[in-house]
Amino acid sequence: MSECIVVTSGKGGVGKTTCSANLGVSLALQGATVAVVDADIGLRNLDVILGLENRIVYDLVHVIEGECRLKQALIRDKRAEGLYLLPAAQTRDKNSVTPQQMRELINELKEEFDYVLVDCPAGIEQGFKNAVAGADRAIIVTTPEVSAIRDADRIIGMVEAAELPEPHLVINRYRSKMVRRGDMMNKEDILEILAIPLLGIVPDHEDIIISSNRGIPVVFDETSVVGEAFRRIGRRLHGEPNVPELDFSEGNGIWGTMKRWMGLAQGVA
C-alpha cells in the first residue's frame, strides 16, 4: 500500500522543505522506497537541501508536458537506497500545472514507490491546490510563533476542505530553554489551539544550518539530536506510531552538561 503525504504549512520559512527532505531520507533509511516531489514550481529548493542540485536534467513540468518520461526526471539519491527526487521547474510558474495533472503524476509515482512525499509551496493559492491534489494525507509544519500557528490553523481548514483525513502536526524550531522560562508556547499550548494530533517536535538547532550548507540532510548524522528527532518522526510515519518523544529538555544541570560533552545536545537553543 503506497501513500502520498503532502508536507504543508501556509506560512513560508517554517521548515517544510527541511522536513520533507529529512523525512524522505528517514523513510528510505528504514528500507522504504520514497519519491520526494518538489511542488514549489518557480522556487525550487528541495534539490538544494538534499544536495542533488547538480544532477537535475528534467523536472516535474517536463514530465507533465510530456517532454520526458517520469523515470528520466527522477534523481536517485546514492546515499539512501530507494530515495528519489522529482525536482520542480525553476523557470516556470505554478499555473503551468493543474491539480488534475498533479493527481495523475502522483498516481504514477505511487505505482513505483511506497511513499510519495510532496513538498508544498507556501501560500494558499494554485501551488497549494496542486500539491494537495494527489495526496492521501497531510503533515502540517509549524513553529511556536503566533504568525506560523495562525497560518497552520488556516491550512488545517483547507486540508479538511480538500477532504483529506485529519492532518498531523510537526512543531519545528522548538527552543526548550525559552519554553522553560515561559517565552515560547509549549507543546500543550500549540496542540490546544490547533487541536490535531502531534507527529513530532524538532528542536531548533545549528545542525540544520550546517547540514543545509553541505547539502547533507541532518537525518544522516547519527550523533545529531535534531537528526534523531527526524528519525523518530520517520519511524512514527513508518509503522511505529508509539516511538517516544525525544527528551531535549536537558541543557542545564549535570546531565545536560554530560550530554553536551558527548555531543548529543550540542547547539540546542
Add this chain to the structure above:
Amino acid sequence: MTELFNRFLNRKDSSKDDAKARLKVLLIHDQVDLTPAQLDAMQEEITAVIQKYVEIDRENSVVRLERGDDRIALISSVPVRRVIERGLPA
C-alpha cells in the same frame, strides 16, 4: 519596585501567554470573518437589547467570542442589577 522584585524572582509575565492570547483572538477573527470593530458593534447592540429588559452593570459586562474544540461560541456574562419595573417594551 514590584516589577523589579518580580524580575529578580523571575516572575515577570511570560511572553508566551501574550502570544497565546493574541493567537486565540486572531483565530476567532479569521474564522468568523468579523473585524474587531464589527465585534465591538455587535457587543454594543446585544447589550442595548438586554438593557431594554433589565438594568445591567455595563462596566462588568462581557460579550465575546470564544473558540471551543470544533465551534465558536458567543460567551456573555452580564451582571443584572434589577429587572426594570414596567411592561414589555413597545
